[in-house]
Amino acid sequence: MEATVTHADTEGTVWGGGNKPLNATYGKMMIWFFIVSDALTFSGFLVAYGFSRFKFMDTWPIADEVFTHVPFMHGNPQPMIYVAFMTFVLIISSVTMVLAVDAGHKLKQNRVAWYMFATIIGGLVFVGSQAWEWGTFIKGEYGAIETKGGSILQFVNVSEANKQVALGDFALHTETERVQDKANEGIWFESEGALPTYTVSGVVEGFKEHENLRVRTQLLDEHGHKTILSREESLKKLENATYVVEGANLHRNEYGSKLFADFFFFITGFHGFHVFSGVVLNIIIFTNVIVGTYEKRKSYEMVEKVGLYWHFVDLVWVFVFTFFYLV
Amino acid sequence: MAHDSHKLAIFRGTLKFKSNQQKIFGVLIFLSFITVIEVVLGILKPESLLKVVAGMKLLNWIFIILTLVKAYYIAWDFMHLRDEKTSFKMSLVLPLLILIPYLAFILLHEGSYIFDVYHTGYIKWDF
Numbered sequence: 017m018e019a020t021v022t023h024a025d026t027e028g029t030v031w032g033g034g035n036k037p038l039n040a041t042y043g044k045m046m047i048w049f050f051i052v053s054d055a056l057t058f059s060g061f062l063v064a065y066g067f068s069r070f071k072f073m074d075t076w077p078i079a080d081e082v083f084t085h086v087p088f089m090h091g092n093p094q095p096m097i098y099v100a101f102m103t104f105v106l107i108i109s110s111v112t113m114v115l116a117v118d119a120g121h122k123l124k125q126n127r128v129a130w131y132m133f134a135t136i137i138g139g140l141v142f143v144g145s146q147a148w149e150w151g152t153f154i155k156g157e158y159g160a161i162e163t164k165g166g167s168i169l170q171f172v173n174v175s176e177a178n179k180q181v182a183l184g185d186f187a188l189h190t191e192t193e194r195v196q197d198k199a200n201e202g203i204w205f206e207s208e209g210a211l212p213t214y215t216v217s218g219v220v221e222g223f224k225e226h227e228n229l230r231v232r233t234q235l236l237d238e239h240g241h242k243t244i245l246s247r248e249e250s251l252k253k254l255e256n257a258t259y260v261v262e263g264a265n266l267h268r269n270e271y272g273s274k275l276f277a278d279f280f281f282f283i284t285g286f287h288g289f290h291v292f293s294g295v296v297l298n299i300i301i302f303t304n305v306i307v308g309t310y311e312k313r314k315s316y317e318m319v320e321k322v323g324l325y326w327h328f329v330d331l332v333w334v335f336v337f338t339f340f341y342l343v
Numbered sequence: 344m345a346h347d348s349h350k351l352a353i354f355r356g357t358l359k360f361k362s363n364q365q366k367i368f369g370v371l372i373f374l375s376f377i378t379v380i381e382v383v384l385g386i387l388k389p390e391s392l393l394k395v396v397a398g399m400k401l402l403n404w405i406f407i408i409l410t411l412v413k414a415y416y417i418a419w420d421f422m423h424l425r426d427e428k429t430s431f432k433m434s435l436v437l438p439l440l441i442l443i444p445y446l447a448f449i450l451l452h453e454g455s456y457i458f459d460v461y462h463t464g465y466i467k468w469d470f
Contacts, residue, residue, distance in 0.1 A: 038431040048435050059443045063450045070454030071461070080385070100382040104375065111371045114421050118363050240393070327421045331414055338410040342385050343403045 047321045051328045054290075058332050061283050062339050068275045075167070075234040077272035078242070079341050081180075085152045099341045102145045103333065106291075109138025110330040117323045120316025125305060128319060132302040135326065139295040146288045153280065156263030159183035159212075160270040161219060163256040168234055168272050172244055175228040183260070186222040186229060187214040212260035220254050234272045280340070287336055290329045297322050350425045353416070370420045377409050 038045065069076050084093035116131035158180050161169045171186070172178045223229055231250035235243040245253060261270045269277035301322045310316045351366050352359045353373075360366035384392070384402060392402040419425045424432050 037428075038434070039428045040431055045431075048431075052435055052438060055439055056442060059439075059446065063443075063447050066447065067450040067454040070451050071457045073455070073458050074462075096382050096385050100378065103378055107371065107374055107378070110417070110421055111367060114367045114423075115364065117423075118367065121363075324422055327417055330421070331417045334410055334413050334417065338381075338406050342381060342406045 041317065043317065043321055044324070047324050051324060054328065055332070058283075058286070058335070061279075061286065062335060065279045065283060065339065068273075068279065072273050072275070074236050075273060076236075077234070077276045078236075078240070081242075082153075082271045082276075083149070083341060085149070085157075087148060096341065098145070098149065099337060102142055102149075103337050105138055105142045105145065106330045106333050109135045109142070110327055112138065113323045113326045117316070117320045120310070120319045123311070123314065123316070125308065125311050128310075128316060129302065129305045132298060132305060132319070136295055136298045136302060139291055139298065139326075143288060143291050143295065146284060146291075150281075150284075153277075154263050154265070156261075156270045157182065158270060159214070159260065159262045161216070161254065161257045162259035162261050162268060163253065164258050165256070166274070168261065168268075168270065169253060169257070170232045170242075170270070171223070172230050172232045173228055174230055174244075178230075178232075178244060180232070181229060183214050183219055183262070186219075186226045188218045188222045188225075190215050190218040190221070212262050214260050216257050216260055219260060220257055223254060224251070283336060283340065287329070287332055290332065294322075294326050294329050297325065349423070353420065366420065370416050374413055374416060377413050381406060381409055 040048070080095040083099060084095050086092075086094045086098045112131045112134040116128050116135065119127035119131060158170060159182055160171075163169060171181045171183070173181045227247070229250070230247065231245045231253050233243050233245060233253070237243050259268070261268050263270060264277040264280075266278055266281065268274055271277065301318055304310060304318065305316075310318060349363045349366070351361070351363065353366065353370065358369065360369055384405065388402065392405065393400055395401070396404060418436075424435070
């Protein structure tokens, strides 16, 4: 640097641009400012989630009852375990990233490459886990009924300690009363996805035949559990049944409040997209490390910058984990 | 580059590490420990922690505080903010520390107001 840059006599003076008040390079400062603005975006999403949750405080779904799926353990609900696993994957991949940065400071090309490789694998495992979680969330497990007012009714079995019951266990297969809307018949601009497996009348008739079934509403009691209605109240509630809900989409979901699934898709989706782009950036830098770009430059600062982004993704997940799954 | 000036002490200087690598693993153990506590509390939900303190369940306060502790160590040690100049640290952290609580306060307050309107008014709850 010294050899090529002509210094004006401003060198060393505070306002002449001669010193570095923040002692950080341009690139590093910019990735940090990007991270700050991205942190504000994420906090906007999470606060919006909080807003909607406060708005429907007494009816919001309980995350522990929604995210209970673990691969290869079907039908054996394990709250938290899978998300905890995802959190650990991300923390570990963060650690391998710091180790890569550390090895970069010592100009050890091979170690940087191996640590970055491990980071990429960690990122891919995380994105894959998230895809699996989305899959189970969209598919749903039990199914529910939506009433005229838009609230969700789930079904529990009182003789099995109020365990939730899937529609398929009791609904009758009646002839479908609804015809699937298609764009080429009826109203030309309206079409719909596949119809639910069961019809409303099939569910209601099946419910009437099984004495030990009860309706569980979304309303939380003072202990934070969902309210279970008596048999008579349940039958009365089912008179308003208008829709069979299976799984989740952006319009309705079987877990409860419509906004719950919307926020789930949006926040974890936006985070997952960050992880995905992080993996892509890591792969680019990893390639550069292997071909020796930074070895020639005698500086591994690019590894540090992409590392900052990667840690930020981990940082965001820490908050998503708390506000979506724990609180 | 070649600045090996890492600050190797965490917990306000009570725990010192010999090398940067050791510090990274030390922080990893600490973060894992906090996550394990969070997960165990999340599964057990002890009855004694469900009482409401300052408008929120005690358990939720614990979760949020543990999250902030985790965020601090990720930013300070993994993102090595600890090694940066104070002016740089503050120019990054202060905007977030001011804006996010402000935004959270306004929107959560508004959310609970709307909850009250739904709760005491005649409006059907979801539309």
